[in-house]
Amino acid sequence: MQGHITDEELITIYLFCVAFQEKQKLKSMHTYIHQHWLSYFPNLPAYQTFVNRLNRMADLFPVLVSQLLTDLGVEEGEQAWLLTDSMPIITCSHKRKAKVALAIVNKGFCATKNLHYFGVKLHLLAQSRKNRLPLPEYVGITAASVHDLTALRPVLDCLTNRTIIADKAYSDQELHEKLLSFQACELITPVKNIKGMLAVTKQFEQAFNDLFSSAVSRIRQPVESFFNWLQEKTAIQIASKVRSTAGLIVHVFGKIAAALCIWMNF
Structure with a gap:
């Protein structure tokens, strides 16, 4: 059963993808992490959940x-x-x-x-x-x-x-x-x-x-x-x-x- 990814991990994924991997769209971020960095983020959720979780943290940015x-x-x-x-x-x-x-x-x-x-x-x-x-x-x-x-x-x-x-x-x-x-x-x-x-x-x-x-x-x-x-x-x-x-x-x-x-x- 898939575990729970933390808010800190989600923010890290977003900043890492934009700043250092030139992945500007949420879909490309999710795909990139799933294909190349899943061992670091084994609890990466499905794409829609990924988007929803980021949006729920909007006031944090x-x-x-x-x-x-x-x-x-x-x-x-x-x-x-x-x-x-x-x-x-x-x-x-x-x-x-x-x-x-x-x-x-x-x-x-x-x-x-x-x-x-x-x-x-x-x-x-x-x-x-x-x-x-x-x-x-x-x-x-x-x-x-x-x-x-x-x-x-x-x-x-x-x-x-x-x-x-x-x-x-x-x-x-x-x-x-x-x-x-x-x-x-x-x-x-x-x-x-x-x-x-x-x-x-x-x-x-x-x-x-x-x-x-x-x-x-x-x-x-x-x-x-x-x-x-x-x-x-x-x-x-x-x-x-x-x-x-x-x-x-x-x-x-x-x-x-x-x-x-x-x-x-x-």
Whole structure:
């Protein structure tokens, strides 16, 4: 009679398969372990039970990610720069009707990719590092339609003594003044055109604004590199095989946890 596999073993299988064996789908993980590692996991359950058990542990994966971020040893230096951006996690095309994980999924638009989609957004705050990928400090998800600033405002409210480099979505004068006055944080974004500005004034300031905005975009570019690295290592962006809210949580935070395991081993 088959014994009982532990939660720890199931999580180990997931992280091992994603991080070190390039097995991104649950079916391929289960098949791989059954064919090559069954002596280490003799109580591997049937595939459907494997999936159900992982989904029942969905709430554990965000906690695991939080602990791994802590273990990376990020230190809040007085002059540490934070980069922020978001990326789409796609459950299905905008041309189809979303049927999965409707508690957290809705329709959104990614301007960077000029893409309408159903899914969630992955939000990132990461510490800038010279000639290296930025070091993640915070990751979280929202429904796809949630504005980036709305998603990260509670996190920004907790920061002190930081310089935050963000895109135009964060161009909020009230927030800028609050961060500077009460939290000793400076928020730097590309220049956003002011409605009603005289054409002659706009033209006069155009050259400076373009140069400044380009400089901000170059500083933020490593965030895109991080997202590209995350996608390459885990295939996190496409969640079309997900069938439940719990499954989507496992997909997103399980892949991030696996990526952090890769990071900590190199």
